[in-house]
Amino acid sequence: MRTAAAITAAAARIGGDTARLDAEVLLAHQLGCSRGELLLNPDRMIEPQAFEALVARRAAGEPVAHITGIREFWSLTLKVNADVLVPRPDSETLIDVALKLCTRPPARILDLGTGSGALLLAALAEWPSASGLGIDASPAALKVAHANALATGMADRAALQLGDWGDGMVERFDLILSNPPYIAEYEVISPDVRDHEPASALFAGVDGLDDYRRILPQLAGLLSPGGLACVEIGSTQGPALLAMAAEHGLAASIHPDLGGRDRCVALRVAPIQPPA
Ligand code: GLN
Numbered sequence: 046m047r048t049a050a051a052i053t054a055a056a057a058r059i060g061g062d063t064a065r066l067d068a069e070v071l072l073a074h075q076l077g078c079s080r081g082e083l084l085l086n087p088d089r090m091i092e093p094q095a096f097e098a099l100v101a102r103r104a105a106g107e108p109v110a111h112i113t114g115i116r117e118f119w120s121l122t123l124k125v126n127a128d129v130l131v132p133r134p135d136s137e138t139l140i141d142v143a144l145k146l147c148t149r150p151p152a153r154i155l156d157l158g159t160g161s162g163a164l165l166l167a168a169l170a171e172w173p174s175a176s177g178l179g180i181d182a183s184p185a186a187l188k189v190a191h192a193n194a195l196a197t198g199m200a201d202r203a204a205l206q207l208g209d210w211g212d213g214m215v216e217r218f219d220l221i222l223s224n225p226p227y228i229a230e231y232e233v234i235s236p237d238v239r240d241h242e243p244a245s246a247l248f249a250g251v252d253g254l255d256d257y258r259r260i261l262p263q264l265a266g267l268l269s270p271g272g273l274a275c276v277e278i279g280s281t282q283g284p285a286l287l288a289m290a291a292e293h294g295l296a297a298s299i300h301p302d303l304g305g306r307d308r309c310v311a312l313r314v315a316p317i318q319p320p321a
Contacts, residue, residue: 046090046091046092046093047088047089047090047091048083048086048087048088048089049088051072051096052065052068052069053068055067055068055071055072055096055100056068059104063109068100071096071099071100071103071109071113072091072096074099074113075095075096075099106236106237106241107237108131108237111125111126111127111131111241114126116131116132116161118161118167119140119163119167119171120167120170121163121166121167121170123161123166123196123197124193125161127241127243128183128185129161129183129186129246130160130224130243130247132160132161132163135304135308136163136164137167138277138300138302138303138308138309139164139276139277140167140168140171142275142300142311143171143220143222143273143275146275147273148271150174150175151168151172151218151219151220151272151273152175152176152219153175153176153177153178153216153220154169154172154175154176154218154219154221154222155178155179155220155221155222156168156178156180156222156223157180157211157221157222157225157260158180158210158224158225158226158246159179159180159181159186159187159190159205160186160224161189161190161193162191162203162205163193164222164224165177165178165179165203165222166193168220169199169202170199175220176202176203177202177204178203178204178205178218179203179204179206180207180210180211180214181205181207182208182209183245183246186243190205191205210256210259211260211264212263214267216267217267218267218268218269218272219268219272220273221264221274221275222274223274223275223276223277225249225260225276225277226246226247226248226253226255227249227277227278227279227282228247228248228249228279229249229251229253230248230250230251230253231251232253252285253279253282254282254285254289257286257289258289260276261293262293264293264295264314265295265314270314271313272313272314273311274295274311274312275309275310275311275312276309276310276312277309278307280307280308283299286299287310290310290312291315294314294315295312295313295314295315296315297310298310298311
């Protein structure tokens with residue numbers, strides 16, 4: 046069978062918005078080549094059996110990144126498995142905003158709920174003289190983050206530690222990144238995500254804000270003078286985050302993702318108001 050025909054048949058079986066892309070990524074993975082190389086050789090002959098097994102897994106809802114074991118994030122190729130959230134392009138918004146708003150290169154970077162290490166490692170790649178700390182409550186996730194720190198050559202700059210958000214932490218950081226769970230418990234989400242990604246990284250109480258109720262009060266004590274925090278939110282949560290930020294002495298701004306949805310809240314310690 047030729048690759049072009051195999052992709053068309055697989056896409057029809059997979060279905061959904063990303064069917065063709067999924068089929069291409071899976072076939073490239075199967076053949077050990079890049080997607081670009083695959084598309085440049087539509088007439089290459091292949092044995093479809095092994096590819097069909099991958100297509101069957103995707104058609105049953107397993108995320109492409111779990112089948113290939115990798116996902117591109119920012120400039121990095123990261124290892125992923127079912128113990129971590131698959132890094133999403135949405136989260137790249139946080140790196141974009143940090144690059145825009147950091148007035149000088151951060152020396153120390155903290156990633157709260159690091160998962161695969163995606164945000165921490167992307168930031169360390171952008172600021173080669175920085176070092177950082179990734180915190181996660183899941184030992185299994187920290188294993189993935191550690192493998193990624195090694196694979197991207199940044200293990201000497203990326204410490205990884207078991208923890209419960211910023212509890213017990215005394216150090217202060219110039220840049221804090223976080224993509225905590227923020228989906229409301231009863232929100233209907235894609236079965237591919239619900240059935241395959243870790244619930245503990247997705248859901249945060251009835252309004253999705255439980256973890257923000259833990260994190261926001263800690264930020265002022267974790268930021269160094271002039272420091273910046275960039276956190277990911279669900280597209281309707283901006284106003285709630287702004288209200289919470291004000292309660293905890295933080296100045297906040299909301300930033301959209303590439304799809305135009307509110308995705309990142311940037312926070313700094315608010316200047317002390319002179320008495321009226
Ligand atoms: N943005 C992710 C999703 O839509 C959720 C990430 C999160 O809860 N932190 O599945």
